Amino acid sequence: MAIRNYSRFVLVAAALILATIPLFANGNKESGAAASSAGSATQATGPGGYPAYTGSKADLTMWAWTSNENYSIDAFQKQYPDITVKWSNIGGGTAEYTKVLTATSAGKGLPDVIMSEYTFAPQFMEFGTFQPINKWVPQSLYEKYFPAVTLKWTAMDGKIYGTPQDSGAMTMVYRKDIFDKYGLTVPKTWAEFQTDATKLHAADPSVTMTTFAKNWILWPMGVVWQAGGKLFDYANGKWYIDFTNPTAKKVINYWGDQIKAKTVAADMWWTADWYKELNDGKSATVISGGWFPEWLQLNAKGSSGLWRVATMPQWDASNPHNGEMGGSGFYVSSQSQNPEAAALFVLWLNSAKESLTYLHDKSQLPILWAKNFTDSLAPSLMQTEYPYFGGQKITEPSVQSLKEVDTAFTALPVMDFVQSSMQTEMQKAIDGTESWDQFLQNWQDNVVSFMKKQGFNNLVVGSLPN
Amino acid sequence: MRKTSTLKAYAFLAPFLVFFALVFVYPVLFGGYLSLFGQRGARMWWVGLGNYASVLTDPQFWGGFGLPAFLLFVQVPLMLLLGIIIALLYERIKHSRVYRLIFYLPYAMPGIVAGLLWAYIFSKSMSPFVPLLHAFGVKNPNFITYPSLPWILLIIILWEWTGYTSLILYSTLLSIPKEYAEQAQLDGATHSQVAYYIKIPLLKNTVLVLFIFNAIGALQVFNEPWILGQLITLSPNYTPAIYIYNEAFSYGAFTHAIAMGLVLAAVIFVISFLFLRRSTREMNVHA
Numbered sequence: 001m002a003i004r005n006y007s008r009f010v011l012v013a014a015a016l017i018l019a020t021i022p023l024f025a026n027g028n029k030e031s032g033a034a035a036s037s038a039g040s041a042t043q044a045t046g047p048g049g050y051p052a053y054t055g056s057k058a059d060l061t062m063w064a065w066t067s068n069e070n071y072s073i074d075a076f077q078k079q080y081p082d083i084t085v086k087w088s089n090i091g092g093g094t095a096e097y098t099k100v101l102t103a104t105s106a107g108k109g110l111p112d113v114i115m116s117e118y119t120f121a122p123q124f125m126e127f128g129t130f131q132p133i134n135k136w137v138p139q140s141l142y143e144k145y146f147p148a149v150t151l152k153w154t155a156m157d158g159k160i161y162g163t164p165q166d167s168g169a170m171t172m173v174y175r176k177d178i179f180d181k182y183g184l185t186v187p188k189t190w191a192e193f194q195t196d197a198t199k200l201h202a203a204d205p206s207v208t209m210t211t212f213a214k215n216w217i218l219w220p221m222g223v224v225w226q227a228g229g230k231l232f233d234y235a236n237g238k239w240y241i242d243f244t245n246p247t248a249k250k251v252i253n254y255w256g257d258q259i260k261a262k263t264v265a266a267d268m269w270w271t272a273d274w275y276k277e278l279n280d281g282k283s284a285t286v287i288s289g290g291w292f293p294e295w296l297q298l299n300a301k302g303s304s305g306l307w308r309v310a311t312m313p314q315w316d317a318s319n320p321h322n323g324e325m326g327g328s329g330f331y332v333s334s335q336s337q338n339p340e341a342a343a344l345f346v347l348w349l350n351s352a353k354e355s356l357t358y359l360h361d362k363s364q365l366p367i368l369w370a371k372n373f374t375d376s377l378a379p380s381l382m383q384t385e386y387p388y389f390g391g392q393k394i395t396e397p398s399v400q401s402l403k404e405v406d407t408a409f410t411a412l413p414v415m416d417f418v419q420s421s422m423q424t425e426m427q428k429a430i431d432g433t434e435s436w437d438q439f440l441q442n443w444q445d446n447v448v449s450f451m452k453k454q455g456f457n458n459l460v461v462g463s464l465p466n
Numbered sequence: 467m468r469k470t471s472t473l474k475a476y477a478f479l480a481p482f483l484v485f486f487a488l489v490f491v492y493p494v495l496f497g498g499y500l501s502l503f504g505q506r507g508a509r510m511w512w513v514g515l516g517n518y519a520s521v522l523t524d525p526q527f528w529g530g531f532g533l534p535a536f537l538l539f540v541q542v543p544l545m546l547l548l549g550i551i552i553a554l555l556y557e558r559i560k561h562s563r564v565y566r567l568i569f570y571l572p573y574a575m576p577g578i579v580a581g582l583l584w585a586y587i588f589s590k591s592m593s594p595f596v597p598l599l600h601a602f603g604v605k606n607p608n609f610i611t612y613p614s615l616p617w618i619l620l621i622i623i624l625w626e627w628t629g630y631t632s633l634i635l636y637s638t639l640l641s642i643p644k645e646y647a648e649q650a651q652l653d654g655a656t657h658s659q660v661a662y663y664i665k666i667p668l669l670k671n672t673v674l675v676l677f678i679f680n681a682i683g684a685l686q687v688f689n690e691p692w693i694l695g696q697l698i699t700l701s702p703n704y705t706p707a708i709y710i711y712n713e714a715f716s717y718g719a720f721t722h723a724i725a726m727g728l729v730l731a732a733v734i735f736v737i738s739f740l741f742l743r744r745s746t747r748e749m750n751v752h753a
Contacts, residue, residue, distance in 0.1 A: 268697070420712070
C-alpha cells in the first residue's frame, strides 16, 4: 500500500506528534515533583505519622520464616488499603537463601520483600538482590524508628535496603536445677564462668558448662563481638579482614583452653543429638541470641520449668558490652515492581507499635530493634511471667542485653564459605593438632584466598576500620 | 518397505527423543554456552575459557576426587564380589525369593528416609547400638569422625546397592543354560568349582556393565555424604559433586559451577571410555 500524497502524510504525522507533547510534559513534571518531595521532611504523612502511599494498587509478595506474620500483615493492610501482602514461608535461613541466589542470578523469581539474617544481608547487597529505598525511607526517617547502629546490617555505602526486625542480642540461658545441684553461682564475669566450669567438671565430668557451637559461624563471631571486637568489616568500598587481632585471640584462646580441659564441649548445634543433650541436662548453660528462648521452648519441651535467662558474663563488669547472634531484617528486592509499597511495608512491619506487639506475642520474638519497642512497649512487657522459665520475667534481662549492644560491623559477603572453612579448620584445633592462634591464621588465609578467587579485589587484610 | 519401518521406529522413539533433547541435550548445550561467562548475581561478562582454566588448575576440585577414588577402588569391587556370591547363593538356597526381596528393599527405600535412618543409627545418644556397645564397656562411642567417614559411607552404599546388584547378576545367571552345570557335575565337579569355572566367566559382561555404572556413580557421589553432612561437618570439596553444588547454590557462582560440572562429566566419560575399550578388546581377543 503506497502512500499517495507523501507531503500530506508528513504534515499530519508531525501535527499528531506535536499534539501529544503536552502529555509528556505533564508526566515529566509530575514525576519530577514526586522525586523532589519524597525523601525530604515534607513527605506526605499517612496513617499514624507514617509516610502516605502515593502509588496505585499494589500486590506484594514476601519470603519470610518468622511465624505468624499474618497478624502484622492484616494490620498493615488496614492502614494501607491499597497494598496487599502475600506471605510465603519457603524455608528458613539457608533453604531460602539458595532460592534467593538462584532467582537473583536468573533475573526473575524474587518476591518484593525478602527476609534475611543480618549476617547474610551483605552478601545479597553485594550480589544485587536488593534495591535501595532511600527515596521513601531516607536516613532521617529510618533513624526516627531504628537505632543508627543497625544501619551496618541494613545499608551499605549510604544506600538503605531494608529494616531490622528482631535482635539477636546475646543472653545466657542456664539450667537452674544443675546450678543448684552443684552449688554454682550465676557468673557475672568470664572469670567466674571459668571457675564454675571447672567446679562442675570436677563434680560431674559428664556435664559440661556449655557447648561451643563448632558448626555455626555466629557463635565465635558473637563471643568476639561481645568482647567489643570483630573479625571483619566493610568501609569505603573495601572489605577488611583480620581474624588474628588481639581481642579475637584472647576470646578464642579462652574457649580453646576450656575445650582442652573438657570443661566446655565443642560440638555441632541444631542436631537431634544436641537437643537431647539439652533436655537430658548435659549442658549447664547455652550462650546464644535473644531469640533462643523461643527456640528452646519448641525443641526442648522435656526440660520445661528448669531453664532461666540471664545477661551475659562480662570481661569487665564495670564496662558491659554485648554482641549479637542472629536476628533478621526485611529487605526490598531488586526485582520488585512496587518498591515504594515494599519500602513502606518493611518500615511499618518492623516499627509500628501494633505490628511490634504481634511480633512479640504471636511470633514469639522476645526483643525487637525498633525504638518503639525498647522505649514504649518493653516496659509494659516486663511483668510477663514465662512458665517455661519457671515463671521468670525474661523480658527484663533480654532488653538489658539489647541495650548493651553498642558496637556493630558488616559481615563478609561470603559467609557460607567463612562458616564451612571455619568448621574444617576448627576441628584441627579441637583435636589438638594445631593451636587456636594457628586456627585463626589458617582460617583467615582460606577466606582471603577464596574471596580473591571469587573476584573480590577490594580486600584489606590485617587491619580493621574503627 | 524399509522406509516405513524406520519411520515407525522413530515414531515410537519420538517421545523419548523429545524428552531427552529438552531435558538433557538443551541444558548441556546452553550450560556450555553460559560457562563461557563470568557471573555475579544477575551480572555476566565474557571470560571465554577462563572458567575452565580456573577449574583445571584448582587443587580443591581435584582434591575432591579422593573419596570417589576410594569408592571406585574399594567399594565397587567389594560390592560386585558380594553381589556375585549372593547371586550364586540365590540359586542354591531354599526360599530364595524371600531373600531376594529383603535384600532388594534398601534400594527401594527413598534416599531421604534412608538418610534419616542411618543418622539415628550413628547418633551418639539415640543409636540402638549404643546400649550394645555399653555392654561391651565402650563408653561414648563416636561413630562418625573424619577418619571413619569413608568406611561409614562404604557401609551405607553397600547396604543400599548390593541387593540390587545381586538381583541383576542373578538374572544373568538364570540365562546360563542349565546343561553346562549339569555336564560339569556329571564329570564330578563340586558346586564351587562349577561356580568358579563356568558361571563366573559367563557373568563377565554383566559385571563389566555393572562396574561402569557403579564407577560413574562413585565419581558422581553426592547423596550419601550430603546426608552425613548433617552429623559431621564436611569440607566444601568433600566430593566433586558437593563442591559443584556449593559453588552454585551456596556462593551463587553458577557459570563457574557449570564449567566444573562439564569437566567432571568429561573425566567420567574418559575413564568409562578407556575402561570399556580395554575390556572390549579383551573380550574380542577371547572370543
